[in-house]
Amino acid sequence: MSDKKGDFAFKSKDTMGMYHEMTYGGALSFLRRKYSQDLNGxxxxxxxxxxxxxxxxxxxxxxxxxxxxQASVQLAELDAFPFGFNLFENLSIVDYGDCHLDPHHPETIVKAIQDHASKIISQDTKMLTFGGDHFVSYPLIKSHAEKYGPVTLIQFDAHCDTWEDTGGMDHGSMFARAVSEGVIDASKSTQIGLRTYNNSDHGFEILTSPWVHRNGIDAALEVIKNRAGDSPVYISWDIDGFDPSYAPGTGTPVVGGLATWQGLELLRGLEGLDLIGMDIVEVSPAYDVSEITAIAAATIGHDFLCLLAKQKGAKGNIIGRI
Structure with missing residues (x-):
């Protein structure tokens, strides 16, 4: 660990390495990474x-x-559990800041998000994106599909988000639109944690929350990974996929959801897939309790980055029974 202290997000000249910060002070960025829009390397x-x-x-x-x-500060100064390596010595990560949006002109939103994503992806840099409501996944996935072709979607959610598409902005219908446009390959995609009904699966494999509870993590991963194969995989994680006892800070909570330990085991079990990007959405801090929803979201993002580090060859020193 370097002897540099404080405000790493602004002071660092490097995108690698770990620096000491007070967990209760200093410049906030995700995992204390450097703020930068220079994506070289x-x-x-x-x-x-x-x-x-x-x-x-x-x-x-x-x-x-x-x-x-803010919730990520606790994860910024320790070797990654349960991976057993220093994430920041194995992956170059920056906090790119936020996509600038004009809420007074909603007709500009989709293009603004898509342009934001395309600028990053075009430089062969992968994205981890925080919403925002789940509609933001639509332009994000469109940008990824421009680079990779139709993507396999692995969606963690309480809701299907494939209701009838009326052509507007709706966080409950955008995946039906994406399938109809050929942006998502539903035949390889899986929705996990659902506990509300639609009148069609739209070609997705659906692993409801009760099914996961009854059949377990390994059975779910077998379905997800066999279906995805070697296709390009985009993960979209609506925080309401978790039960509201684990993630109360969200806009449309539904009881009976996944526990955080189940979500983390499922995510970590996706190792070996061709992961191209991820978003984590629907975190509403006004309804949160003791930051537990934000901490869950930050941990999911952290572990996704660890999977990308393993794709690059990171190896860990595992201690204890995992």
Whole structure:
């Protein structure tokens, strides 16, 4: 660990390495990474999309990116558990800041998000994005599909988000639109944790929350990974995939969801897939309790980065029974 102290996000000249910060002070960025839009040699750009105009119940997830960054400070100074390596010695990560949006001109939102993502992806840098409501996944996935072709979606959610597409901005119908446009390959995609009904699966494999509870992590991973194969995989994680006892800070909570330990085991079990990007959405800090929702979101983001580090060959020193 370097002897540099304080405000790493502004002072650092490097995108690698770990620096000491007070967990209760200093410049906030995700995992205390350097703020930069220079992506030369950068593996992953973390950014926020503070938009919640498409919600159907409780608003407030426009404040999600800020809350997740704040919650990440606890994860910034330790070797990654349970991976057993220093994430920041194995992956070059920057905090790219937030996508600038004009809420007074909603007709500009989709293009603004898509342009934001395309600028990053075009430089061969992967994205970890924090919403915002779940509609933001639509332009993000469109940008990824421009580079990789139709993507396999692995979606953690309480809701299907494949309701009838009316052509507007709705956080409950954008994946139906994406499938109809050929942006998502539903035949290889899986939705996990659902506990609300639609009148069609739209070609997705659906592993409901009760199914996961009854059949377990290994059975779920077998379905997900066999279906995805070697296709390019985009993960979209609606925080309401978790039970509200684990993640109360969200706009449309539904009881009976996944526990955080189940979510983490499922995510870590995706190792070996061709992971191309991820978003974490619907964190609404106004409804949170003791930051537990934001901490869950930050941990998911952290572990996704660890999977990318393992894709690059990172190896850990595992201690204890994992």
């Amino acid at each position: 950068v593996d992953v750009a973390v950014s926020g999309v503070p938009f919640d105009n498409a919600v159907t119940y409780r608003p407030g997830c426009r404040l999600g990116p800020r809350a997740i960054r």
